[in-house]
Amino acid sequence: MAQSNPSPVSHIVHVNYGVARVGLPSALSFRRWVDAALAGARRRKAAELAIRIVGTREGRTLNRDYRGKDYATNVLSFPVELPPGVSLPLLGDIAICAPVVAREAAEQGKPVAYHWAHLTVHGVLHLIGYDHIAEADAVRMEALETRVLAGLGIADPYA
DSSP: OOOOOOOSSOEEEEEEESSOOTTSOOHHHHHHHHHHHHHHTTOOSOEEEEEEEEOHHHHHHHHHHHHSOOSOOSEEEEEOOOOTTOOOSEEEEEEEEHHHHHHHHHHHTOOHHHHHHHHHHHHHHHHTTOOOSSHHHHHHHHHHHHHHHHHTTOOOTTO
């Protein structure tokens, strides 16, 4: 995987592993992908976020409790909701389900590291307000994801 230029802005990324770390990306990889996503979205302010790598049970619980869907999904984003008048660089939290990522990468015939990068970028973009519910928004978000991933040497995940 090619490395993109580091973001000129310092971002704080907390990575927590709720499953065994064997075969999973390092905290450094997650930080590189977060920096690329924020730089690609032209977000020039310092930011802080947390990424938790979860197993199927925790992923299913989070998806059920917050989205009403009783299955583990690949990535969930929880944008911070600060009280009025409070200005902090917090973006929110991302949960990525390791077994789902591995299964999807195998089903799609792509390197698992590339899928991790894609889902991290996707989750970060959700934290800063991107969405894909409406078709026009989906096209915009997917184009940005593709551009950010290309900067990391990763092929278009939607091709």
